[in-house]
Amino acid sequence: MPLQLRRRGLYVRVGAGVALTALLAGCSGAGGASSSGGGGDTLNVLMVNNPQMIELQKLTAANFTKDTGIKVNFTVLPENDVRDKITQDFSNQAGQYDVATISNYEVPFYAKNGWLHPLDDYVAKDKAFNQGDILKPLQESLTAEDGKLYAEPFYGESSFLMYRKDVFADKNLTMPAKPTWDQVADLAAKADGAKPGMKGICLRGLPGWGEVIAPLTTVVNTMGGTWFDKNWNAKLDTPEFKKATQFYVDLVREHGEAGAPQSGFAECLNGMTQSKTAMWYDATSGAGSLEASNSPVKGKIGYVPAPVDKTDSSGWLYTWAWGMQKASAKTESAWKFISWASSEKYENLVGSKIGWANVPAGKRASTYANADYLKDASAFADVTKKAISSANPSNPGTQPRPTIGIQFVGIPEFTDLGTKVSQEISSAIAGKQSVDDALKTSQALAEKVGKEQK
Template sequence: MRARRMTHVLVTATAAGSLLVACSGAGGSTSSGGGDKSINVLMVGNPQMEDIAKLTKSTFTKDTGIKVNFTILPENELRDKVTQDIATQAGQYDVATVGAYEVPVWHENGWLHELGSYADKDSAFDKGDLLKPMVQSLSGADGKLYALPFYGESSFLMYNKDVMKEKGITMPERPTWQQVADIAAKVDGSRPGMKGICLRGLPGWGELGAPLTTVVNTFGGTWFTKDWKAQVNSDKFKQATNFYVDLVRKHGEAGAPQAGFTECLNAMSQGKVAMWYDATSAAGSLEDPKSSKVAGKVGYAYAPVVETKSSGWLWTWAWAMPKTTKKADAASKFMLWASSKKYEKLVGEKLGWARVPSGKRASTYEIPEYKKAAAAFGDITLNSIQEADPTNPGVQPRPTVGVQFVAVPEFQDLGTKVTQEISAAIAGQTSVDKALNDGQKLAEEVAKKHQ
C-alpha cells in the first residue's frame, strides 16, 4: 500500500475560519513557528481533549518549558484536516490524534514515526501496562507501536435509571436490539420533550458509520465478504439499516441527521433522551455533576445484540507523530506525558476521577479513587473493550481487521458517502433501499481494487 493510494480519499479541509482553537501557553497560534520549545498539536474536540488543553500550560509546559499549540476540531473536520496534512506531508503539525483505523494504513505508507522505542526508554511510562487490544490496534504489521493511546473505548447502552424505574422497566445487562426498540417506544415522551433514544445520524464513517456498522455486524451483515464481494445492499445490511433508521425516525432525538457524538452527549446529559448507544468514553462526562444533569442517575448495559454474543466497537484516540515533524524530541515528551499514569492522576485530582481518560491502562482500574468514581461503568467498559474482536466482529470472515470500519484507505471516502445517503434517509429525503443500492455501486468499485 503506497501513499498515492490514499490521495483519492482526501477531502478539502474545513476553512481556517471554522477552526475551534484552544491553546496552552501559545496565544492561539497554530503556526509552525516558535522554536524548538513549541509544538503544534491537532486533536479531536472531545471532552478529554478539552481537558488536556486546559491542564497543559500549568503542568507540562511549566515543567518542561515546551509550549503546546492546540488546534481542536469536530470529529469529521479533524479527520479531513489530519488526513490532508499527513498524506500531503505538509508538516503543519508535530502531533495529531488518530485512531485504530488510520495507524495501520498510515504506517504502511511510511507517514508515522515509530513510538515504541520512546516508550521503552521511559520507565515511568510503563508500556507493559497498556491494554493489549489498544497496543494491537496501534501497531503496524511489523509489531511496532506507531501511536500512543490517550484513551480507549468500546460502545455500550446508557440509560436514565429514573425513567426506567418510573415506567417499571428493568434493563437487561445484555439487551437485544429488539428489546431496546421496545423500551424506546415505552419511554418516548415519558417526560416533556424527552425522546426514547439517541443514535448518531450525522454523516461520516466515524460518526453515523460507527454505531451503524456495529448494528450491521450483529444483524449478520458486513461491508465486504472475505474475498472482497461488496455487501452493502445485501439482505442483512438492509435489515440492520432499516432497523436503525426506523428507530431513530420513530423514537430518536430531534435533529437526528445533524446529531453526532457531541450532540447525543448533550442530549443525554441534559435529560432530553432516555437512552443512548455510543462510546463507553462518554460515561465520564455523564457522571460529572458540573456538566451533567443526570450524574448518578445513569445505568449502563452491554452493546445490544441480535446474532452475535457481543457487538461493542473497539477504538482509541491516540497520539501520533508525523514523519514530517522537526521536533520529534519535544513531541515525544508531550505524547509520553499525555498518555502516562501521571497525567491520569493529574486529571483525577484536578478535574475529578470520573473524567480520567481511561480504557488504555490496566492499572487505571485498580486506582481506588477511580474505582469509586467509575463504579457504575468501569467494569463494563473494561469488559467491553476486552470482548471486542476486531478480527471477527460478525458472523462471517472479514477481509481486514476492524469492528466498525474496514481497514483500507478507501473506506474513509466510502463510509462517508454511504452514511450521507443513510442520513438523508433518516431525514426522509430518500429511502434506505436507494441509499444502499447507491452505496453498493461505490463499494463494488472499492472491492475491484482489492480482489
C-alpha cells in the first residue's frame, strides 16, 4: 500500500534535475530525436538521456519492434530539459507523447492532477510482467494516495559510498563496514594526494535540487536536521541543519574535487573513473559504469552503505520510471512498451548484448537471484539491494516529517525552493559566502513555502 502521508496536489512547474544527472549531452540515437507520430503501431516516448536509456533506445528496433511490430519514436533530452517538456505536454494533456520517464518525486503530483493513466488493469491482465517481483519500496513510491499504480520502474537506486580499494591498501587505510561521516572525513584527509592529482572525496556541489541538495539532505537527515518539522515550520537555521551543511561544505572544500561548485553526478563519475578521487558518495546506479567492461577502474572499487551519524541508515530512494499520459490514444501499445522496458526479459537482453554490469537494476528481486548478474555486479549488488530495501521515505531522520522524501521534500514547491537553496549552498562551497549567510537566506525562502503548506 502507498505511504498515507499528506501530499500537495497543486501544480508547480517541474523544471530542475533530480538525483541522476545525464552523462551524455543531447544524444538522440539512431534516427535522431523525434516527436513525430504515426499510425496505431507507432509510439512516441520522451525520456532522459541517461546511459541506461540510450542503451534501451539502441536495443528497441531489433527487439521490441521486431517482436511486436510497434515502432517507437524517441525524443531524448538532458534531464532539466526533459522535465520541462514532460510537464508541459502532460499538464496540457496534449497527447504528443504516449510514455515518458518520470520519477517517484513527480508521480504523486502528476497522479493527483489527472495527468497519468493508472496501470493496475494492465498489470492484472499481464501476468508475465510479474508485478510481485518489483521491489516493495519502488512499488510503494510509484503508487499514489488513491491506491493506484501510476508508473513502472526502469531502474531503482539508493546512495552509497564508493572507494578505491587499492589506494586504501597502499595507504594502510581501512574502510569500516558501516562508516560514519566523521570516519569518512578522516579517511578523505588521509587519502588526499594518495596519487598525483587525486583528491580524498568527490561530493556534488553543482546547483540543483537534484544535484548538491540530494546528497546534502541525506547528511542533514542523519545529523538530526530536517527541512520542515511536522507542522511545516522551516528548520534550515537550526543547529542540526547548520552542523550538517557546514560539515559538507568544509569536507568538499578541504578534501574534495577541483571545481566542486560545478561538479554533479556526471563530473564525480568521471573523476572516479579517471582516478582523480579516492572516494565518492552518490547514487548506487553509478556503480554499473565503474564496473563496466571498458572501465579503467573495474575491480578496484569497494562499496559500503551511505555514511551515518545519528541514524542507522541514510541512503536515498529514487527511480526513473515509465509513466503513461492519460491523453494517450495508444494505451495498449504503450503498456506493451512499458512492460517490456521494465521486464526481467529486458534485463537479460542488456546482460547478454551489452554486459551484466550495465543492467538497469535496482527494481526487481529476481535481478538479485540472477547468477550472471551477480557474477559481474558482485562488488555492489548486495549493498545496492540492502540500501534500497532499508530506505524509509516516511521517516528518514530523527524527528517526524510533514510529508515523504529522503533527498527531497515531497511537495511540488520543492522544485523551486530546492533549486534556490542549492544556489546558496553552492556559493558557500565556492567560498563566496559563509554557511551561516547561505542558510539565513535559505531559511527565509523555506519559511514562505512552509506558510503556504499550513
